[in-house]
Amino acid sequence: MxxxxxxxxxxxxxxxxxxxxxxxxxxxxxxxxxxxxxxxxxxxxxxxxxxxxxxxxxxxxxxxxxxxxxxxxxDPAYRRKIARQLNKGESLHSLRRQLHRPEPAGRPRADRRVRRHPGGHRRAHGHRLCVPEEVVAVTVMVPSARPTAPRPDRLVAAVALALSLAMSWWPLRWQIATVRLLRGLPYARLARVEALYAAVLAVSPAWWPGRIACMEISLATVIATALTGRQARWVLGARFLPDAAHAWVEVPEGAVGRDIGDAADRPWMPVLSVP
Known part of the structure; x- marks a missing residue:
């Protein structure tokens, strides 16, 4: 055309x-x-x-x-990649509709309540089955596997994550000023920071109603590192196409939580490094 x-x-x-x-x-x-x-x-x-x-x-x-x-x-391969992502989204919406309110083909769908059964079971309409509600949630959401960590690291990470979530209500300049108080500590090894980062991911609660994303996780990793007597840099960065921002943790040996997703093709540019 x-x-x-x-x-x-x-x-x-x-x-x-x-x-x-x-x-x-x-x-x-x-x-x-x-x-x-x-x-x-x-x-x-x-x-x-x-x-x-x-x-x-x-x-x-x-x-x-x-x-x-x-x-x-x-790039035909790039167009196919976009089409696959769009098809995944449409398939997910279709699966969610069929799990909750399936209707025969050609019949208009009417809104109705989903009948709940004792013991946390939900009736799958159209299949005449009772399945555990947790199975429905896992099927729809397809959560990724949670990382594991030793118990001592999980305890430190839980305290650090609680402090990070409390600090998330502060203005950013207060958070930066608090992290700068850690500048006198020696830097941690990269392997130790990676272990604490995995521990923070392991203790992140799925039921938390607020935001737990890169900023909260990276700040919790910095706090957990400080609780072990070491420091790590908290880095805030950005990139374009589309506009996005990200936060990660760095030590002289390397970065943790930065090279995720398509970061190899669209690297993040540091904007602020603390301390």
């Missing part, structure tokens, strides 16, 4: 280069909740003349969209 739209102008990297650090700080502020999207858009569009940062952001967005479109058009 022929496309009528043609490139209108070349990319102007001179608008982006002087404001690269500002773009990283903007991404970090949005990720960690220091600014909302509506506030940023309002500030950038408030003046009658276009803000220099807004121009850089617009130009960078055009560059990344062009790269993404070119990659999709030139």
């Amino acid at each position: 022929a496309h009528s739209h043609q490139p209108q102008r070349p990319a102007d990297s001179k608008l982006v280069d002087p404001h690269w650090d500002d773009l990283l700080r903007l991404a970090g502020s949005l990720k960690y909740g220091h600014a909302t999207t509506s506030l940023v858009v309002g500030k950038l569009s408030a003046s009658s003349r276009q803000n220099a940062l807004a121009a850089a952001l617009k130009e960078y967005g055009a560059i990344r969209k062009t790269i993404y479109a070119a990659k999709c058009l030139s």
